[in-house]
Amino acid sequence: MDRLIISGNKKLKGSISIHGSKNAALPILVASLLSNQNLTLENIPNVADINNMLKLLEGCGVKIIKNKNSLIINSKNLKNISADYDIVRKMRASVLILGPLLSRFGYCKISLPGGCAIGTRPIDIHLKGLKKLGAKFEIENGFVIGQVSKNLIGNKIKLPSPSVGATENILMAAVMAKGETLIDHAAREPEIVDLGNFLISMGAKIEGLGSNKIYIQGVNNLKATKYKIISDRIVAGTFIILAVMINSKIQVKNFNPNHLKSLIKILKKMGANMDVLNSSIKIYPSKKLKSAKIETAPYPGFPTDLQAQIMSLMSIVNGNSEIKETVFENRFMHVPELNRLGAEINLNKDIAFIKGNKKFKGAQVMASDLRASVSLVLAALCAEGKTTINRVYHLDRGYAEIEKYLGKLGAKIMRQKI
């Protein structure tokens, strides 16, 4: 298990280019199971979750030819239509294979999921939605076994809450179901729009992407395509927050700032000095940063995936801040670790109270989940002295070679293999 050793308080400057979106690439890779044609995908990020997904797909018999950040994927000859505990426990997104496999083969078996240790994260909304399309499920020895007697059949499905994964799973199942499907109260995240656009490029008929009502007209087959995945808005948001914390001139490039409106709004309100361009944001030193009160929410609200990072920032601005986490229970595991670095954050159920004006000081800390890990990297980069972050495999799930990436800006981050 690697660890990172970070020497803090170094002046960072320059520009950083954002890699492809992990959360868009995962469902798009899975959607390739729907087709027996060659699909070319570009802007695939080199992160552990993607490599695990490629292993899962290869285990099913999918042929993948990789070339840097692109790959050609072909699911013509599938041999195994199940996903075992070993892979699903590492990555909850494995549950997304249910929709496409039920659609193409009428059968799928997956181990019940693991993933980030944030809350209980059930899959009831996925299963209820797929049942509405005609699938039947049994739980046996820790596996979910899904079956369809003939074809999936379109239906009206109203989600109890806008789950990202459930919207994607049902969308993938519905594109080749018989007739029309409506996903009501659907999630609106840009990654879902990207999945939908990829499916449309293969010939799927989908309307309403990005709204809370998605209409799908089933088609009989999907054709070959070449598709470029969007850049990672959460990685971009993380580095924008870092630039504000470091208070220097940094440009974050190669992503769509429209995907980060809620973050930009709150940072500007806090006093951050930035220019928002078409596909980049320039951050400049700010005079005085002040506190804020935010709530996480499904898109277009403030992303839960940036909650830990903005908490790092809130610890060093003037005044006291508050964050209410409404999407996941138990997503405050970074709090004790940030406190070890000198923050003063208190929790009351789903609200974090963050005392401002703190100065981070280097310490030994433990990474607990993906976004929690990176909030510690941000704090460590601003800290006096040396910080050791243990268990960084969580970080590698979503950030490609962060030490090299940030090294280009002047950060001193060393990876130690133990």
Ligand code: UD1
């Ligand atoms: C996706 C993202 C994750 C992000 C999250 C919310 C991927 C691979 N991951 O996760 O980074 O933090 O969206 O933006 O894209 N829930 C249920 N039953 C279900 C499904 C979900 O109760 O069947 C609950 C979850 O426990 C959670 C909430 O709904 O409290 C949101 O989960 P969901 O939107 O499904 O997140 P994921 O798709 O797992």
